[in-house]
Each structure stands twice: as C-alpha cells, then as structure tokens.
Amino acid sequence: MIITLVGISGSGKSFVLQxxxxxxxNRDLNSNCDDYVLLRxxxxxxxxxxxxxxxxxxxxRSVKSILFNETKAEDVEKFKKVCDEERSGxxxxxxxxxxxxxxxxxxxxxxxxxKKKKQVVITIDHIALVRDIxxxxxxxxxxxxxYINSLKKEFSNVSFIILSQMxxxxxxxxxxxxxxxxxxxxxxxxxxxxxxxxxxxxxxxxKLRHEKYMLVNPDRYSYLTEHMENSxxxxxxxxxxxxxxxxxMKLREVNDDNEVQDIHIEYFNKKLADQGIDxxxxxxxxxxxxxxNESDVPF
Numbered sequence: 001m002i003i004t005l006v007g008i009s010g011s012g013k014s015f016v017l018q019x020x021x022x023x024x025x026n027r028d029l030n031s032n033c034d035d036y037v038l039l040r041x042x043x044x045x046x047x048x049x050x051x052x053x054x055x056x057x058x059x060x061r062s063v064k065s066i067l068f069n070e071t072k073a074e075d076v077e078k079f080k081k082v083c084d085e086e087r088s089g090x091x092x093x094x095x096x097x098x099x100x101x102x103x104x105x106x107x108x109x110x111x112x113x114x115k116k117k118k119q120v121v122i123t124i125d126h127i128a129l130v131r132d133i134x135x136x137x138x139x140x141x142x143x144x145x146x147y148i149n150s151l152k153k154e155f156s157n158v159s160f161i162i163l164s165q166m167x168x169x170x171x172x173x174x175x176x177x178x179x180x181x182x183x184x185x186x187x188x189x190x191x192x193x194x195x196x197x198x199x200x201x202x203x204x205x206x207k208l209r210h211e212k213y214m215l216v217n218p219d220r221y222s223y224l225t226e227h228m229e230n231s232x233x234x235x236x237x238x239x240x241x242x243x244x245x246x247x248x249m250k251l252r253e254v255n256d257d258n259e260v261q262d263i264h265i266e267y268f269n270k271k272l273a274d275q276g277i278d279x280x281x282x283x284x285x286x287x288x289x290x291x292x293n294e295s296d297v298p299f
Contacts, residue, residue, distance in 0.1 A: 001152075001159045001160070001197045001198070002148060002149070002152055002159070002160045002162065002195055002196045002197050002198075003159070003160065003161045003162070003196065003197065003198045003199075003200065004161075004162045004163075004164060004186075004192055004193070004196040004198070004199045004200070005017065005161065005162070005163050005164070005200050005201075005202060006163075006164045006165070006166050006181065006185070006186050006187075006199065006200070006201045006202070006249075007165070007166060007201060007202040007203060008165070008166050008168075008170060008171060008203070008204075008207075008208075009165060010207070011202050011203065011204055011207075012202060012204075012244075013125070013126070013163045013202055014044065014045055014050075014125055014126075014163065015053070016202060017123060017125055017161060017163055018050060018053065018054065020123075020161065021038060021040065021091075021121075021123060022054070022085070024036055024038060024121060025038075025085065025088065025090065025091075032118050032119075033090075034090070035117055035118035035119070036090060036117065036118060036119045036120070036121065037090045037091075037092065037114050037117050037119075037120050037121070038090060038091045038092065038120075038121045038122075038123070039092045039093075039094060039107065039110055039120070039121070039122045039123070040091065040092070040093050040094065040123050040125075041094040041095075041103070041122070041123060041124040041125065042093060042094075042095050042125055043095070043096075043097045043124065043125060043126065043129040043130075044125050044126055044129060044163075045125065046095065047086070047093055047095060051082070051083070051086055052066060052067070054082050054086070055079065055082050058078050058079075058081075058082050059075050059078055059079065061075075092110065094106060097129045097130060097131045098130070098131050099130070099131045099132070099133045099140065100130060100140055100143040100144040100147055101143075101147070102131075103130070103144060103147065104144075104147035104150070104151070107122060107147075107148075107151055108151060108154075110122075111151060111154075111155045111157075111158055114157075115155065115157065117157060118157065119157055119158075119159065120155070120157055120158045120159075121158075121159050121160075121161065122158060122159075122160050122161075123160070123161045123162075123163075124160070124161070124162045124163060125163045126162075126163035126164055126165060127141055127144065127145075127162050127163065127164050127192070128141065128164060128165055128187055128188065130144045137188060138188045141188055141191075141192070142191040142192075145191045145192045145195055146191065146195075148160050148162070148195070149195045162192065162196075164186060164187055164192065165187040166181060166185045166186060166187060166201070167184075167185050167186070167187050169185070170185050171208055176210070176212050176213065176214065176215055176237060177214070177215045179205055179208075179210055179213055179214060180203070180213070180214050180245075180247060181201035181203055181247050181249060182249075183249060185201075186199070193249075193250065196250060196252075197250075197251075197252040198248070198250060198251055198252065199248070199249040199250035200246060200247070200248055200249070201246070201247040201249055202244065202245075202246060203244075203245045203246075203247060204240075204243075204244055204245070205240045205245065206240040206241055206242075206243065210240055211239070211240055211241065211279075212229065212237035212238070212239070212240065213237055213238040213239075213240045213245070214237060214238055215235050215236075215237060216228075216235065216236060216237075216238070217234070217235060218231040218232075218233070218234075218235075218236055221263060223261060224238070224263065224265055227239055227243060227265045238265065239278060241278055241279050241280060242267050242268050242269055242272050242273060242277075242278070243265050243266070243267060243268070244265070244266050244267075244268060245263065245264075245265055246263065246264040246265070246266070247262065247263055248261075248262045248263070248264075249262075
C-alpha cells in the first residue's frame with residue numbers, strides 16, 4: 001500500500017507521521033511488531049529534532065527544559081524508554097535527501113535484505129525534498145513516485161507513507177464553498193495522487209483565519225453534527241475553532257457495503273470542547289494552547 005499525507009506547511013504532518021511510526025512498534029496495538037522494520041527517510045527534520053519532540057511529548061516538558069535542566073528522578077525511566085525506542089534494531093534512517101535512482105537502489109537493497117519480514121514500512125518526510133539532478137523538480141518527484149510504485153509491485157511486504165506539501169494557493173481562498181483541499185492542491189505531482197492507495201489531507205482552516213468551513217448537507221455528514229453551525233438547515237458550515245479536519249481524498253479499496261466517511265474532525269483540545277468553549281472569545285486561559293513547537297499549535 002502507498003499512503004500519502006498532505007497538508008499546508010505547519011499543519012502537523014511530521015507530528016502525525018511520528019505518531020504512526022511509534023504506533024507500529026507499540027505492542028499493545030501491534031502484537032507482531034518484532035517482525036516489522038521501518039526505514040525513515042527524514043529529509044525535513046533531523047533525527048535529533050524528532051527525538052526532542054518525542055521527549056517533549058513523553059515528559060510533558062518544554063524543549064528548553066529538556067536541553068538545559070537536570071532530568072527529574074521520576075522522569076529518568078521515561079527518558080531512557082524513549083531513547084531505547086529510537087535505538088531499536090528495527091528502525092533504520094536515510095537522513096540525506098537523494099536523487100530518485102539512488103533512493104530506488106537503496107530501498108530495493110533494504111527490502112531485499114528484509115524480504116522475510118512480515119512488514120516493511122518506508123516513510124518519506126517529505127517528497128518535495130528529493131534531490132533534483134535533472135533541473136526539473138516535478139520530473140524528479142514523478143520519477144521517485146514511479147520507483148516507489150515499482151518497489152510496491154516487486155515486494156509484497158512493503159508499505160510506503162509519503163508526506164507532501166499542498167500548494168500555497170489554498171491559503172489564499174476565501175469562498176467558504178471551496179476551502180477544502182482538492183486534488184489539484186497537492187504540490188507538483190499528479191502522479192503521486194494516481195499511484196497512491198490512500199490520500200489523506202490534514203487541514204486546519206482556523207489557522208488560515210476561516211471561522212466557517214465548507215457548505216455541506218447535514219444528512220450527508222450526520223456523524224459530524226456536533227461540529228456544524230446549524231444542522232437543522234438544508235445546508236450548513238462546519239465550525240473551525242479548536243478543530244482539525246482529516247479529508248480522505250482518495251480511498252482505493254473500500255467495502256461497498258459500508259458507508260464511506262470521507263471527513264473526520266477532532267478537537268485539538270478536548271478539555272475546551274467538554275467545557276462548551278467554541279470560540280476564541282470564550283477562552284479564559286490562553287496557556288491551554290501554548291507550545292514550544294509551532295507544528296503542534298492550532299492557532
């Protein structure tokens with residue numbers, strides 16, 4: 001399978017990918033995790049920065065505190081656990097961006113070495129950073145995608161998760177009907193959309209100063225009633241404050257007997273939602289949204 005995650009800059013794609021990578025080796029979620037291997041092409045963020053982000057989440061401490069303050073006794077085991085996970089013999093790194101052919105040869109050698117594993121996952125963050133030696137970024141991205149598709153066909157135990165940016169044009173839209181990500185918003189590669197089994201857009205319209213989002217039939221999205229302006233109307237908008245939108249733009253394999261739910265919405269801060277706070281004007285404690293990493297900040 002090839003899964004593509006897209007979003008605007010700062011939407012939290014890398015953060016989501018890191019969570020997925022961690023869950024792969026969470027024994028409570030994946031009892032076969034010992035038979036999985038991961039190749040991380042971290043072309044945007046260094047391993048060190050990803051480690052600091054993971055420590056920040058695990059210890060619930062600021063980056064400054066982690067780097068410059070003494071580790072508290074009660075945090076030592078958590079600190080060690082995070083570092084041990086990153087030292088896992090099942091995780092490999094490809095940090096330096098490379099050209100499409102070099103990636104193909106490297107990935108093929110890796111897959112050949114691990115062909116007896118139950119599952120090999122290769123992640124790329126993000127694909128637009130592929131090294132362009134042809135003087136044509138779009139062709140380099142398309143060539144890389146075609147190589148990925150060839151590897152998917154050749155090796156039955158591999159899945160790819162690719163991160164990509166969305167074009168900046170989406171940031172300039174104002175018509176509420178057309179604010180949602182569209183196929184043409186994916187940066188520089190229609191080929192990637194074509195070969196992907198799943199294309200998932202992560203979007204935070206409130207960050208773009210949109211308080212209302214889309215124009216929908218409430219019956220079509222009846223499972224999202226709590227996020228609507230007025231579900232009693234024939235058409236309505238989604239609220240955006242404190243909300244992250246997940247758009248499944250493409251699902252290649254879907255059971256026809258099941259209802260397709262192509263939009264999912266989650267709260268950034270469930271505490272605010274439980275308190276019934278549904279606009280920034282109602283906020284009493286701005287620290288609820290404070291963060292040292294802008295990728296984690298909803299506003």
